[in-house]
Amino acid sequence: AQSVTQPDIHITVSEGASLELRCNYSYGATPYLFWYVQSPGQGLQLLLKYFSGDTLVQGIKGFEAEFKRSQSSFNLRKPSVHWSDAAEYFCADLTQGGSEKLVFGKGTKLTVNP
């Protein structure tokens, strides 16, 4: 079955430091990949998505992600983290062929220290 793995449950970084959140997907064909962010008590907001083309994708709030087929990865990055980036981040993959549905990883909680 299709699955998405986020190896890091919790990450802590200092404000101004760089950030990389890891995501691995299992589906073999070209995936449709997403990163969502959830602030406390809120729904999910789309940061960026990848379907095809350029493997480096730019998103909102200064985030970017790089698709690497050889590693089945779609890692999220930000060069300089702000305190407001503290949230939970979810990677997702869209199933294809038949009914479309989003399969999510278990999430990575980001804490930002001042």
Add this chain to the structure above:
Amino acid sequence: DVKVTQSSRYLVKRTGEKVFLECVQDMDHENMFWYRQDPGLGLRLIYFSYDVKMKEKGDIPEGYSVSREKKERFSLILESASTNQTSMYLCAVGGQGGTEAFFGQGTRLTVV
């Protein structure tokens, strides 16, 4: 953007009650989803619907049912609420053809 409205932010119900969670969209999207979110488990798909009166089971459908009588409304039903259904429930809309899926604010359900 699509506006996705869930009927309640917080809900407290008793064990054995029948519970209805409502989700309404303001656009014309075919796909609607119900997820359950628990700490450490991420979002797990309960049911989804790709058209009126059409539904498919997700990964954890046991103890739940759904109804989609109109395109804009997708209801999640807990036939007989149990304490292990205490959770955050999220409705999502869209995602067809790889487009963005939009989420509601969530309903935090507590079953006592």
